[in-house]
Amino acid sequence: MTQKTVLITGAARGIGLATARLMLERGWQVAMLDRDSDELAVAARDLNGAAPFVCDVSIAAQVDATVPAILDRFGRLDALVNNAGVAEFGPIEQCDFSMWRRVMxxxxxxxxxxxxxxxxxxxxxxxxxxxxxxxxGLRASTLRVAYGTSKAAVIQLTRQQAAELGEYGIRANCVCPGPVRTKLAMAVHSQEIIDAYHDAIPLNRYGSEQEIAEVIAFLCSDQASYVTGQIIASDGGFESTGVGLPALRG
Structure with missing residues (x-):
């Protein structure tokens, strides 16, 4: 009951799964939560110290049943990583309310x-x-009215959590990944898109799931004990450059 436990949502793949593996390597117990039961079972199969929990985070009744089950299993909760997310892109005039709500x-x-x-x-x-x-959530982009707005709201929610929960010793921080080399991204990004991102990012490359997981693990750890209310863009410098970097390089 003394070993630290982290709950990671959206843990069946991508950044969530990479974070689960890293936290296990660092001695944490991991509750892996995802709504894709088949993918979650595969992801958790060989991860000793991790336990899968099937839950759709958008459904209050499922969340209210799952968190107590996690506490029954592990006895404590030391960190929460809210990673679950969906992405639906399209022109702003084609975003109807049903799409907006699915993302939110x-x-x-x-x-x-x-x-x-x-x-x-x-x-x-x-x-x-x-x-x-x-x-x-930090910079606007075409085709992302619902997605970008949802992520901007998560940033503000983080600040509210930090402001109101600090008196209990709870820290709240937010990680904003830039372009990450996931299987999905590489499947849908054309070479033209890849080249454009490389040109706009000072480090001239996509990030990896492991690199994002390292930032998350740090913020969960005691090494970040005086860090709260912070918004960290793990993006190769993409957000910091603003407008015009590719032309200036040329």
């Missing part, structure tokens, strides 16, 4: 619901919340 339900409502359910346990351990937003 997972990306924003899910962060709120899991955080609220976890606060009592995090108060007991003076734990940490790490919300995963996106570079799209």
């Amino acid at each position: 339900e997972t990306n924003l409502d899910g962060v709120f619901l899991v955080s609220q359910a976890s606060i009592p346990a995090l108060k007991d351990t003076r734990g940490a919340i790490v919300n995963i937003a996106s570079i799209s």
Whole structure:
């Protein structure tokens, strides 16, 4: 009951799975939460010290049933990583309310619901919340009216959590990944898109899932014990350059 435990949502693949593996390597117990039961079972199969929990974070009743089950299994909760998210892109005039709600339900409502359910346990351990937003929450881009707005809201929610939960010793921080070399991104990004991103990013490359996981793990750890309310863009410098970098390079 003394080994630290982290709950990671959206843990069946991508950044969530990379974070689960890294936290296990660093001696944490891991509750892996995802709504894709088949993919989650495969992901958790060979991860000793991890336990899968099937849950849709956008459904309050499922969240309210799952968080107590995690506490029953592990006995404590020291960190929460709100990573679950969906992405639907399209022109602003083609974003109808049903698309808007699908994105908000997972990306924003899910962060709120899991955080609220976890606060009592995090108060007991003076734990940490790490919300995963996106570079799209910091800078506008075409085709992302719902996605970008949801991630900007997660950034503000993080600040609210830091402001209000600090008195309990709970820290809340937000990680905003830039372009990451995931299987999905590489499947849908043309060479032209890849080249454009490389040109706009000072480090001239995509990030890796492992690199994002390292930032998340740090914010969960005691090494970040005086870090709260921070928005960290893990993006190769993409957000910091603003407009015009490619032309200036030329």
